[in-house]
Amino acid sequence: MATTMSDFRVDPVSGLKIHRTANTLVKWNAFAAVVFLLVGGLFGLGVALTRMPSVQLLSPELFYMALTAHGLVNLAVWIIFFEMAALYFLGAHILGSRLATPRFAWAQFWLMLIGAAMVAVAVLQGNSSVMMTSYPPLQAAPHFYLGLILFAVGALIGCFVFLGTLVVAKREKTYTGSLPLVVFGGVVATVIAVFTIVSGALILIPTFLWSIGLISHIDPMMYRVIWWGFGHSSQQINVATHITIWYLIASLVFGAKPMSEKVSRGAFLLYILFLQLGSAHHLLSDPGLTSSWKILNTSYMIYLAVLASMIHGLTVPGSIEVAQRRKGLDTGLFTWLRKAPWGNPVFSGMFLSLVGFGFIGGISGVVMSVEQINMIIHNTAYLPGHFHGTLVAGTTMAFMAVTYYLIPVVFQRKIVLTGVAKLQPYIFSLGAWVFSIALMGAGTLGVQRRHADITFAGQPLAYEYPEIAKGLMDIGEIFGVVMAVGAIMFIAVVLASIFTGERIAEDSAPWPKVEDADVVAERTGKKHIGVWGMEAPGTFVLAMILFVTLVLYYFVNFKYLSTVWGLS
Amino acid sequence: MSESNPNGVNPHFMQKALDNQWLMLALAVLVPLVLYTLWGLWDIINVPPAP
Numbered sequence: 001m002a003t004t005m006s007d008f009r010v011d012p013v014s015g016l017k018i019h020r021t022a023n024t025l026v027k028w029n030a031f032a033a034v035v036f037l038l039v040g041g042l043f044g045l046g047v048a049l050t051r052m053p054s055v056q057l058l059s060p061e062l063f064y065m066a067l068t069a070h071g072l073v074n075l076a077v078w079i080i081f082f083e084m085a086a087l088y089f090l091g092a093h094i095l096g097s098r099l100a101t102p103r104f105a106w107a108q109f110w111l112m113l114i115g116a117a118m119v120a121v122a123v124l125q126g127n128s129s130v131m132m133t134s135y136p137p138l139q140a141a142p143h144f145y146l147g148l149i150l151f152a153v154g155a156l157i158g159c160f161v162f163l164g165t166l167v168v169a170k171r172e173k174t175y176t177g178s179l180p181l182v183v184f185g186g187v188v189a190t191v192i193a194v195f196t197i198v199s200g201a202l203i204l205i206p207t208f209l210w211s212i213g214l215i216s217h218i219d220p221m222m223y224r225v226i227w228w229g230f231g232h233s234s235q236q237i238n239v240a241t242h243i244t245i246w247y248l249i250a251s252l253v254f255g256a257k258p259m260s261e262k263v264s265r266g267a268f269l270l271y272i273l274f275l276q277l278g279s280a281h282h283l284l285s286d287p288g289l290t291s292s293w294k295i296l297n298t299s300y301m302i303y304l305a306v307l308a309s310m311i312h313g314l315t316v317p318g319s320i321e322v323a324q325r326r327k328g329l330d331t332g333l334f335t336w337l338r339k340a341p342w343g344n345p346v347f348s349g350m351f352l353s354l355v356g357f358g359f360i361g362g363i364s365g366v367v368m369s370v371e372q373i374n375m376i377i378h379n380t381a382y383l384p385g386h387f388h389g390t391l392v393a394g395t396t397m398a399f400m401a402v403t404y405y406l407i408p409v410v411f412q413r414k415i416v417l418t419g420v421a422k423l424q425p426y427i428f429s430l431g432a433w434v435f436s437i438a439l440m441g442a443g444t445l446g447v448q449r450r451h452a453d454i455t456f457a458g459q460p461l462a463y464e465y466p467e468i469a470k471g472l473m474d475i476g477e478i479f480g481v482v483m484a485v486g487a488i489m490f491i492a493v494v495l496a497s498i499f500t501g502e503r504i505a506e507d508s509a510p511w512p513k514v515e516d517a518d519v520v521a522e523r524t525g526k527k528h529i530g531v532w533g534m535e536a537p538g539t540f541v542l543a544m545i546l547f548v549t550l551v552l553y554y555f556v557n558f559k560y561l562s563t564v565w566g567l568s
Numbered sequence: 569m570s571e572s573n574p575n576g577v578n579p580h581f582m583q584k585a586l587d588n589q590w591l592m593l594a595l596a597v598l599v600p601l602v603l604y605t606l607w608g609l610w611d612i613i614n615v616p617p618a619p
Contacts, residue, residue, distance in 0.1 A: 163589055178579065178587050187589050191596035198597065199605065221615075225608040229600065265586050272592055276600040280608075288612045297604060 022092035022099035033081035040073030048480030064129035071132030090186035091165035100164030111154030118147030145208035185244025199229030232279035242398035256323035270308035323517035349401025349425035357394030382443025413501030428486025438476030
């Protein structure tokens with residue numbers, strides 16, 4: 001396909017050569033994502049105010065409807081629309097290439113939109129409150145499953161448009177050598193997405209046929225195995241994407257380079273090989289699966305993916321520390337961090353995402369994947385606590401952070417409500433962190449998940465939890481409201497900037513660039529940085545704090561297990 | 569966003585493998601398909617029927 005220079009523009013903010021059609025697709029996918037974040041967030045607010053024992057806002061019928069909508073919209077629709085925008089940005093914008101097959105890319109957008117709308121209609125009609133997992137024998141309306149299938153097919157098309165764009169960029173020599181690390185991160189997210197979507201198709205197509213009466217029976221155990229290949233792996237796409245965004249932001253804000261590209265790429269390879277096997281931890285209580293399958297997948301293979309996460313968690317802040325030290329902040333252990341641009345939401349959001357993901361979502365995920373420990377928290381409120389630590393404190397915060405960069409570059413608008421934007425990452429993270437920790441505490445005390453009333457009032461199997469469990473649920477849900485306020489602040493900044501922000505003219509003067517840390521070090525003649533013979537000692541200390549926390553938390557849980565499950 | 573392997577340097581075979589997105593795709597599908605999906609389904613198929 002012939003392209004002309006007018007098909008591209010050189011962006012004054014980033015200096016990137018931007019393919020206009022690709023940019024339009026990034027815009028529409030990102031815009032749809034933010035709208036769905038708003039919709040899903042409102043349902044989430046309803047869920048939070050119902051799970052709060054002292055409020056119990058919604059009736060059980062409305063609660064299950066809201067929970068289904070919140071789970072699907074916020075766990076799948078918002079995130080996957082944003083990932084499509086991220087993939088087109090990485091493939092076309094970063095490589096300075098045209099997008100392969102824009103018509104297929106538009107098919108991706110419309111199929112996902114129509115699919116999401118069909119699912120939303122099915123849920124709002126009230127006869128598909130089957131929650132995100134839609135376990136048989138619970139049965140939803142046929143258009144619920146059909147909508148999910150269309151959404152997944154759209155996402156699959158988007159993945160191949162991205163892979164095709166890489167082929168185009170290589171053939172047209174828009175880059176030389178290997179793919180830049182951040183684009184390789186996009187490849188990792190994409191290949192994980194393909195397994196995810198194929199798993200979804202394998203189980204949702206027969207389930208759809210079951211819902212219209214063409215198949216008489218779906219085996220619940222087989223459904224769960226294949227569905228979690230879809231349900232959990234979809235969250236691994238998020239992990240790969242948000243870690244890619246961490247690397248991107250470190251480069252954009254600090255002119256940082258990875259401490260070792262080989263190590264970072266090796267860690268991404270571990271993700272490709274092992275990350276998706278974590279799906280097995282959802283099935284640790286399932287009777288039909290052998291302990292060999294459970295333990296090999298969760299207690300062995302997944303640790304290789306955890307190793308990769310710890311490498312990324314070390315190299316991203318490490319690269320920032322090295323860049324800061326090369327630029328002169330080379331005193332003490334943490335001067336580089338203390339003098340980082342905490343008022344810039346691109347950085348603060350990214351760093352809060354890194355800390356929240358590592359300390360809350362990451363540590364809890366590792367510990368709960370141990371088969372024995374899993375027995376004390378399986379199907380409790382610990383689970384939503386954990387995945388709000390990964391998907392909200394980690395992924396969503398990272399996506400929000402990079403959006404503050406994308407608005408000037410992609411939408412060509414200056415950010416408005418800058419005071420709100422500066423504050424937003426802190427409010428959102430505070431809400432997400434306390435919400436996650438409080439729910440994990442309540443779950444450890446046995447509070448079950450997915451129930452409108454934790455007291456089971458009026459039910460034959462009523463159970464009285466300790467008051468501290470109710471208190472933790474109240475605290476958690478109060479901070480769930482704080483999290484929702486943070487999300488609304490983000491949406492307000494995005495929509496106000498897109499519709500009312502000052503336009504950045506295409507021929508305007510280039511914005512000042514962040515200098516590459518290596519160039520600064522060369523100019524100043526600075527050859528040695530760091531203390532104790534280490535270039536990034538502060539990051540080493542932070543990594544050790546994370547490691548000690550993980551080990552302590554691991555043993556505390558085993559100690560707790562020994563008290564609830566006594567041997568005589 | 570730096571690039572590895574500047575022109576004129578023959579990349580390491582591992583780097584060549586990582587640069588092949590189709591190989592990465594095959595690994596990302598085959599490894600979990602075998603270790604997670606097929607093995608899991610095999611376990612379930614072999615659950616003995618209730619007496």
